[in-house]
Amino acid sequence: MPIALWALAIGAFGIGTTEFIIAGLLPVIAADFDVSVPVAGYLATAYALGVFVGAPALVIFGARIAKKAMLVVLMLLFIAGNLITAMAPDMSIAILGRIVTSLTHGAFFGIGSIIAAEMVEPSKRVRAIAFMFMGLTVANLVGVPAGTWLGQHVSWRATFAVISLIGVVGVLGIWRLIPHQPKDKEHKFSKEFNAFRSRNVLVAMGITVLGPGAFFTSITYMAPMAIELAGYSPAHITWLMLLFGFGLFVGNQLGGKYADKALMPMLYTTLFAQGAVLLVFNFTIHSQFMTALCIFLMAAFGFATVSPIQKLVMDKAKAAGAPTLAATVNIGMFNLGNALGAWLGGVVIAAGYGLQSPNWAGGLLSFGALILALVSGLMDKAGQAEPVTS
Numbered sequence: 001m002p003i004a005l006w007a008l009a010i011g012a013f014g015i016g017t018t019e020f021i022i023a024g025l026l027p028v029i030a031a032d033f034d035v036s037v038p039v040a041g042y043l044a045t046a047y048a049l050g051v052f053v054g055a056p057a058l059v060i061f062g063a064r065i066a067k068k069a070m071l072v073v074l075m076l077l078f079i080a081g082n083l084i085t086a087m088a089p090d091m092s093i094a095i096l097g098r099i100v101t102s103l104t105h106g107a108f109f110g111i112g113s114i115i116a117a118e119m120v121e122p123s124k125r126v127r128a129i130a131f132m133f134m135g136l137t138v139a140n141l142v143g144v145p146a147g148t149w150l151g152q153h154v155s156w157r158a159t160f161a162v163i164s165l166i167g168v169v170g171v172l173g174i175w176r177l178i179p180h181q182p183k184d185k186e187h188k189f190s191k192e193f194n195a196f197r198s199r200n201v202l203v204a205m206g207i208t209v210l211g212p213g214a215f216f217t218s219i220t221y222m223a224p225m226a227i228e229l230a231g232y233s234p235a236h237i238t239w240l241m242l243l244f245g246f247g248l249f250v251g252n253q254l255g256g257k258y259a260d261k262a263l264m265p266m267l268y269t270t271l272f273a274q275g276a277v278l279l280v281f282n283f284t285i286h287s288q289f290m291t292a293l294c295i296f297l298m299a300a301f302g303f304a305t306v307s308p309i310q311k312l313v314m315d316k317a318k319a320a321g322a323p324t325l326a327a328t329v330n331i332g333m334f335n336l337g338n339a340l341g342a343w344l345g346g347v348v349i350a351a352g353y354g355l356q357s358p359n360w361a362g363g364l365l366s367f368g369a370l371i372l373a374l375v376s377g378l379m380d381k382a383g384q385a386e387p388v389t390s
Contacts, residue, residue, distance in 0.1 A: 007173030012135025014166035017143030024148030055106020075171035078104040086160035110328025130256020130307040140245035210369035213337025215302035217362030220342040230291040247299025255304035274301035275366030282359035
């Protein structure tokens with residue numbers, strides 16, 4: 001892999017850390033601002049909404065800017081947003097900082113995916129995208145636990161200051177390592193909206209919402225399930241989260257490696273396996289061993305779909321002459337799927353189906369994504385899809 005991909009991976013590491021760190025810091029932030037934990041949770045909500053809304057807005061705004069320059073601008077926004085959060089005098093300014101930071105997320109991964117794929121030969125493009133997403137998985141393995149420890153033992157403000165420094169390293173890496181990306185003078189950005197008139201793109205984005213959203217249906221409620229049903233102590237939750245992060249890392253590597261050889265069969269396999277694991281988890285939740293195993297496999301199969309799905313959307317959108325906006329909006333769709341999964345898990349618990357019910361609900365989402373993947377494959381075979389580029 002080209003060394004320039006490390007710059008994208010470092011940026012992804014910083015973004016992943018700042019996105020997920022809130023879960024570990026909510027109690028100390030709430031205490032510092034003298035608000036309730038649910039109110040402090042607005043820091044996570046604001047980030048998610050900022051990703052979904054800000055990604056297409058920034059891509060449209062930066063349409064006339066070369067991709068490399070746009071990545072530099074995005075990382076500068078990332079640094080500014082984290083510094084605003086770190087120095088916030090009250091909750092409202094902290095939320096503003098989170099919104100500024102979130103504007104980076106979707107556009108960075110969308111544009112970064114395109115740049116990563118362009119830097120390697122066609123047979124390695126999914127692996128290149130997966131290499132960038134590796135930063136996101138390492139964030140869950142290293143960045144979030146380390147940042148949580150720093151926030152609890154030093155200051156949560158110090159955590160966001162350190163994340164800003166990661167952004168500085170990322171922007172320097174992009175500036176020095178990423179090859180020059182000339183502007184496409186022939187490309188009219190208005191054509192980017194053609195992607196959303198393509199059935200093939202819309203079906204692929206449906207896979208984005210349902211597939212990775214499936215394991216969020218379960219993992220959002222992992223702590224109460226593990227403590228109340230599997231019999232783990234609260235102290236073990238950190239280790240289960242590390243196991244989950246390791247599963248994300250392994251799945252990302254496998255997805256990038258094998259999807260380059262057979263993208264659609266890889267998707268069929270991982271979506272089916274994820275659904276099967278979630279259903280097994282539903283019936284074996286009272287076993288500590290099976291709980292740990294299912295958390296790892298759920299994460300591995302779930303994240304093995306991420307880079308292949310992103311490549312699928314990019315291919316479909318490129319065939320429609322509209323790759324950039326669709327690739328960026330698709331990152332927002334991942335976050336929409338996460339929100340959908342968390343909401344669905346809460347609905348089935350509130351409906352009285354039990355704490356383990358998010359597992360079978362997530363399994364249904366995964367099988368729904370599998371059906372959409374099969375539809376996409378059949379459309380290709382029937383000649384109804386636009387030709388997919390390598």
